[in-house]
Amino acid sequence: MKKKVSIKDIAQTVGVSTALVSYVLNNKEKEARVGKEIAQVIRDTAVEMGYQPNQIAKSLKTGKSHTFGLIVADISNPFFANLARNVEDEAKKFNYTVIFASADENAEKSQNLINILTERQVDGFIIAPAENSQDQIEALLKNNIPLVLIDRYFKGLDTNYVVTNNYEASYHAVSHLIAAGKTNIGMVAYKTDLVHMLDRKRGYLDAIKDNKLLKAKTPLIKTVDFNANQEEIAVGIRELFAQNPAMDALFFATNTLTLKGLKSLNKMQYRVPDDVAIVCFDESEAFDFFYSPLTYIEQPLLEMGKKAVQILIKNIADKKSLNTQISIPSKLIVRQSSATVKKD
Amino acid sequence: MKKKVSIKDIAQTVGVSTALVSYVLNNKEKEARVGKEIAQVIRDTAVEMGYQPNQIAKSLKTGKSHTFGLIVADISNPFFANLARNVEDEAKKFNYTVIFASADENAEKSQNLINILTERQVDGFIIAPAENSQDQIEALLKNNIPLVLIDRYFKGLDTNYVVTNNYEASYHAVSHLIAAGKTNIGMVAYKTDLVHMLDRKRGYLDAIKDNKLLKAKTPLIKTVDFNANQEEIAVGIRELFAQNPAMDALFFATNTLTLKGLKSLNKMQYRVPDDVAIVCFDESEAFDFFYSPLTYIEQPLLEMGKKAVQILIKNIADKKSLNTQISIPSKLIVRQSSATVKKD
DNA sequence: AACTTAAGCTTAAACGTTTAAACAAACAAG
DNA sequence: CTTGTTTGTTTAAACGTTTAAGCTTAAGTT
Numbered sequence: 177m178k179k180k181v182s183i184k185d186i187a188q189t190v191g192v193s194t195a196l197v198s199y200v201l202n203n204k205e206k207e208a209r210v211g212k213e214i215a216q217v218i219r220d221t222a223v224e225m226g227y228q229p230n231q232i233a234k235s236l237k238t239g240k241s242h243t244f245g246l247i248v249a250d251i252s253n254p255f256f257a258n259l260a261r262n263v264e265d266e267a268k269k270f271n272y273t274v275i276f277a278s279a280d281e282n283a284e285k286s287q288n289l290i291n292i293l294t295e296r297q298v299d300g301f302i303i304a305p306a307e308n309s310q311d312q313i314e315a316l317l318k319n320n321i322p323l324v325l326i327d328r329y330f331k332g333l334d335t336n337y338v339v340t341n342n343y344e345a346s347y348h349a350v351s352h353l354i355a356a357g358k359t360n361i362g363m364v365a366y367k368t369d370l371v372h373m374l375d376r377k378r379g380y381l382d383a384i385k386d387n388k389l390l391k392a393k394t395p396l397i398k399t400v401d402f403n404a405n406q407e408e409i410a411v412g413i414r415e416l417f418a419q420n421p422a423m424d425a426l427f428f429a430t431n432t433l434t435l436k437g438l439k440s441l442n443k444m445q446y447r448v449p450d451d452v453a454i455v456c457f458d459e460s461e462a463f464d465f466f467y468s469p470l471t472y473i474e475q476p477l478l479e480m481g482k483k484a485v486q487i488l489i490k491n492i493a494d495k496k497s498l499n500t501q502i503s504i505p506s507k508l509i510v511r512q513s514s515a516t517v518k519k520d
Numbered sequence: 521m522k523k524k525v526s527i528k529d530i531a532q533t534v535g536v537s538t539a540l541v542s543y544v545l546n547n548k549e550k551e552a553r554v555g556k557e558i559a560q561v562i563r564d565t566a567v568e569m570g571y572q573p574n575q576i577a578k579s580l581k582t583g584k585s586h587t588f589g590l591i592v593a594d595i596s597n598p599f600f601a602n603l604a605r606n607v608e609d610e611a612k613k614f615n616y617t618v619i620f621a622s623a624d625e626n627a628e629k630s631q632n633l634i635n636i637l638t639e640r641q642v643d644g645f646i647i648a649p650a651e652n653s654q655d656q657i658e659a660l661l662k663n664n665i666p667l668v669l670i671d672r673y674f675k676g677l678d679t680n681y682v683v684t685n686n687y688e689a690s691y692h693a694v695s696h697l698i699a700a701g702k703t704n705i706g707m708v709a710y711k712t713d714l715v716h717m718l719d720r721k722r723g724y725l726d727a728i729k730d731n732k733l734l735k736a737k738t739p740l741i742k743t744v745d746f747n748a749n750q751e752e753i754a755v756g757i758r759e760l761f762a763q764n765p766a767m768d769a770l771f772f773a774t775n776t777l778t779l780k781g782l783k784s785l786n787k788m789q790y791r792v793p794d795d796v797a798i799v800c801f802d803e804s805e806a807f808d809f810f811y812s813p814l815t816y817i818e819q820p821l822l823e824m825g826k827k828a829v830q831i832l833i834k835n836i837a838d839k840k841s842l843n844t845q846i847s848i849p850s851k852l853i854v855r856q857s858s859a860t861v862k863k864d
Numbered sequence: 865a866a867c868t869t870a871a872g873c874t875t876a877a878a879c880g881t882t883t884a885a886a887c888a889a890a891c892a893a894g
Numbered sequence: 895c896t897t898g899t900t901t902g903t904t905t906a907a908a909c910g911t912t913t914a915a916g917c918t919t920a921a922g923t924t
């Protein structure tokens with residue numbers, strides 16, 4: 177086993193001080209006025225000896241790890257996995273390394289992850305914050321740690337964030353259902369006070385109100401727990417139908433809700449879109465294969481990932497920079513599941 | 521902004537040396553014979569001052585980063601995203617942090633990632649190796665860097681690895697199709713020499729041979745590029761049908777191939793399983809929603825992730841330990857797409 | 865009383881870098 | 895030739911830890 181070669185080893189073989197080697201390998205020859213010939217020798221020997229800089233030592237000295245943490249709910253959820261991939265790619269362009277972590281919508285886990293990553297001296301965070309994690313975010317801000325919220329944010333907190341236009345997208349999606357002739361539209365969402373979810377509900381509600389569809393039996397919103405299984409969702413849907421047997425459309429607030437919801441509808445023998453039309457927030461590969469291809473809201477994952485990284489890196493470079501708060505529009509992809517269909 | 525508090529700060533406020541603080545905070549009081557009372561004072565002050573150890577400094581001193589790299593093809597692919605999640609969870613149990621990276625089945629990117637992570641002083645790697653990356657793996661071995669291959673491995677290389685029983689699973693899946701009465705079975709796979717893919721092909725082929733179904737028109741294997749789009753897969757399938765119009769079943773080698781393949785079949789108006797039965801390797805949420813729920817091979821992702829981490833950590837602790845090579849069985853989940861159906 | 869042992873603590877070097885400051889030699893200018 | 899400037903190089907401290915080795919005092923053992 178070969179020992180790792182350090183700057184000292186190179187210095188020794190070339191016969192110069194470590195300072196010179198450092199200057200050359202960091203392309204600071206100009207500022208440091210290093211001789212042209214010796215610079216070349218140093219460079220060559222470095223290659224010859226297979227030198228790989230020790231980033232840990234570098235970080236310790238410079239106080240920058242060129243690493244940041246990405247905390248999401250669950251990296252195995254396609255929404256976050258795709259986001260993560262886009263973040264990874266964009267980060268690489270800036271020579272940054274990303275450490276992903278899953279907090280499972282759990283504030284305690286989230287705090288734990290923040291601690292671990294802070295100890296690892298990450299230069300900043302991109303976080304899809306869990307409920308009740310507001311104080312954790314505030315603490316980071318107080319410690320002047322660069323940070324960008326993604327997917328969700330906190331109303332009262334002045335932070336960087338990158339989200340999609342949850343309210344408008346929902347409003348638009350529900351309006352689309354109404355335009356298709358649906359008059360009793362239900363919604364299945366998560367039970368949480370996170371802004372993105374509240375916005376989606378508001379969008380639903382306002383669309384209904386603005387179209388004078390707010391009757392005794394509406395709004396038809398059912399909220400379930402983040403870790404609700406399929407059975408609980410089936411129960412929720414059954415309750416919605418009980419509340420208003422005329423329900424002719426369902427708006428699902430996320431892709432996981434949709435997947436479980438569709439399976440439930442299948443089991444209950446409801447037909448889409450004849451018995452009930454469907455629109456949902458976020459996408460899934462599975463939607464293409466549902467017998468009635470789903471109408472869904474496509475989130476701008478690529479843009480969100482890119483922007484978040486760019487904002488974070490700007491913020492790391494200039495900690496005094498003003499907060500950037502952007503909302504990137506989503507797109508409604510209309511397909512069969514929300515089509516106008518003549519009932520009997 | 522508060523300055524970060526170091527061991528030195530604690531030492532100063534308590535009025536002791538940094539050594540004492542270090543011993544106490546690392547629970548080495550016994551070995552270092554630290555006084556009971558002062559130890560408590562140190563502990564209390566550390567908490568009071570909000571001390572967070574600097575892992576970077578720790579790593580530099582100890583030579584261990586308590587971090588490892590996980591290199592997969594693409595973190596946004598559900599197969600790898602799920603694997604990643606399991607790896608993350610298991611690693612956390614050992615207080616290890618994971619850095620994920622996507623190599624896109626590209627040896628050059630893979631080498632680049634290995635370099636970056638090596639510079640970051642990861643203690644080891646879990647790698648789903650790309651084609652032509654064998655020499656990169658060999659180089660790591662030569663440098664005595666702990667490493668576990670996952671999903672795939674190299675025949676000639678003595679490394680740790682954790683895979684599923686690709687050959688047997690494929691053999692079993694194809695035998696199942698044969699048992700269901702299919703006699704002209706095609707296969708769509710990736711064009712690569714990676715062992716896992718070769719094994720899946722061998723399994724297919726042997727099942728056909730052993731059942732005396734090897735005729736002039738078989739084997740019906742079509743291979744496509746890793747980044748093949750749907751159109752190319754459609755072409756492949758069309759060619760298979762051209763080669764043998766009697767083809768009555770298709771075996772797809774991965775989930776991405778399946779998804780694109782199913783879309784192609786839909787476009788070409790083939791019905792599953794009546795016109796063509798389907799079985800595929802690996803799963804996807806989408807398979808539940810295909811009109812004819814898919815029969816698939818379920819890989820033991822949880823076990824694979826766990827085992828890989830355990831082996832890696834054992835190897836990090838004891839670099840001389842013998843290589844562990846395990847193959848965890850997959851499970852065939854039989855559903856409608858491979859059902860026996862009377863034709864005409 | 866003289867010596868050993870134990871207990872409790874400090875010193876200081878080291879990990880692999882970066883970088884300001886000091887130094888030395890060569891050259892230019894008066 | 896002094897003095898100043900430029901060019902090329904070294905010195906050494908620092909980043910926040912760990913840990914072997916050393917030091918001091920008190921307590922035990924003859």
